[in-house]
Amino acid sequence: MEQIIKKYKGKGFKLTPQRLAILKFLEGNTNHPTAEDIYVEIKKKYPTVSFATVYNTVEALRERGEILEITIDPERKHFDPNPTPHHHIICSKCKKLGDIFVDYSEALRLGLPENITKEYTVTGNHVDFYGVCKNCRE
Amino acid sequence: MEQIIKKYKGKGFKLTPQRLAILKFLEGNTNHPTAEDIYVEIKKKYPTVSFATVYNTVEALRERGEILEITIDPERKHFDPNPTPHHHIICSKCKKLGDIFVDYSEALRLGLPENITKEYTVTGNHVDFYGVCKNCRE
DNA sequence: TTCTAACTTTAGAATAATTCTATTATAGAA
DNA sequence: TTCTATAATAGAATTATTCTAAAGTTAGAA
Numbered sequence: 001m002e003q004i005i006k007k008y009k010g011k012g013f014k015l016t017p018q019r020l021a022i023l024k025f026l027e028g029n030t031n032h033p034t035a036e037d038i039y040v041e042i043k044k045k046y047p048t049v050s051f052a053t054v055y056n057t058v059e060a061l062r063e064r065g066e067i068l069e070i071t072i073d074p075e076r077k078h079f080d081p082n083p084t085p086h087h088h089i090i091c092s093k094c095k096k097l098g099d100i101f102v103d104y105s106e107a108l109r110l111g112l113p114e115n116i117t118k119e120y121t122v123t124g125n126h127v128d129f130y131g132v133c134k135n136c137r138e
Numbered sequence: 139m140e141q142i143i144k145k146y147k148g149k150g151f152k153l154t155p156q157r158l159a160i161l162k163f164l165e166g167n168t169n170h171p172t173a174e175d176i177y178v179e180i181k182k183k184y185p186t187v188s189f190a191t192v193y194n195t196v197e198a199l200r201e202r203g204e205i206l207e208i209t210i211d212p213e214r215k216h217f218d219p220n221p222t223p224h225h226h227i228i229c230s231k232c233k234k235l236g237d238i239f240v241d242y243s244e245a246l247r248l249g250l251p252e253n254i255t256k257e258y259t260v261t262g263n264h265v266d267f268y269g270v271c272k273n274c275r276e
Numbered sequence: 277t278t279c280t281a282a283c284t285t286t287a288g289a290a291t292a293a294t295t296c297t298a299t300t301a302t303a304g305a306a
Numbered sequence: 307t308t309c310t311a312t313a314a315t316a317g318a319a320t321t322a323t324t325c326t327a328a329a330g331t332t333a334g335a336a
Contacts, residue, residue, distance in 0.1 A: 048315070048316090052315070
């Protein structure tokens with residue numbers, strides 16, 4: 001908690017109790033929560049919290065590069081408090097997300113055809129893996 | 139057109155004028171249209187067409203593996219009538235999508251750590267590239 | 277060719293995720 | 307302690323997508 005406060009103090013990111021609760025919930029969280037997951041959790045301690053606060057906060061954090069927005073699930077956005085570039089796998093059945101910490105940048109970049117590198121300045125990449133998790137296999 | 143009809147005849151996919159128009163619009167289309175793009179186009183010829191028809195049709199086509207649903211744009215789904223596995227790049231500014239026909243499966247598979255291959259049966263992959271297109275660079 | 281079951285289309289309502297708005301509250305700098 | 311920019315809130319609005327129920331069509335069977 002002290003760490004969190006120190007990290008954001010004097011950085012133009014106002015720390016409010018709601019924001020601290022969100023930061024605390026996200027810290028080290030590898031469950032890739034949705035906005036609703038965050039909202040439900042924060043509501044336990046701050047029953048008057050609104051969705052707007054959750055969305056505003058995650059957007060502010062995303063802008064600062066503190067969290068990643070994951071688009072692998074077409075139903076809803078998930079958030080990942082680990083901003084280190086990495087990849088994800090989603091279970092086609094239960095939608096469970098897993099992290100994959102492998103840097104494929106080199107191989108991906110080398111494979112890019114010229115027509116693409118001419119047309120786009122490439123700034124990043126993200127690999128979506130699809131699969132079926134152990135549970136859903138039965 | 140004859141080709142399209144032949145392709146779907148007797149395959150349990152009823153061909154209606156609306157569906158034919160959608161198939162014709164999609165054929166060879168590399169613009170990655172959204173449901174709305176398709177709707178607007180079909181409406182020109184069939185002014186009473188509804189969004190439900192568009193969504194029903196693309197879903198039926200997706201189930202048959204005839205088109206791909208692309209999730210790279212968090213705002214909306216895009217559809218790709220080329221069902222060959224391939225990848226995409228999106229311009230962060232204007233959201234223009236480009237196709238990347240490179241098969242990275244080997245490199246991606248080899249990189250997967252054991253904890254993931256133990257937990258998931260991997261069935262596919264898709265690479266999202268992010269960049270800025272020529273136009274948006276000015 | 278006609279019949280008909282199964283499927284498709286349609287308009288519009290419903291749902292769900294996310295964003296916006298206007299007002300009130302508060303963090304943190306001075 | 308005061309002040310101002312920023313944040314929180316409730317609730318409405320927006321947008322993409324799905325659902326519903328009624329009416330219309332397709333395509334195979336008779």
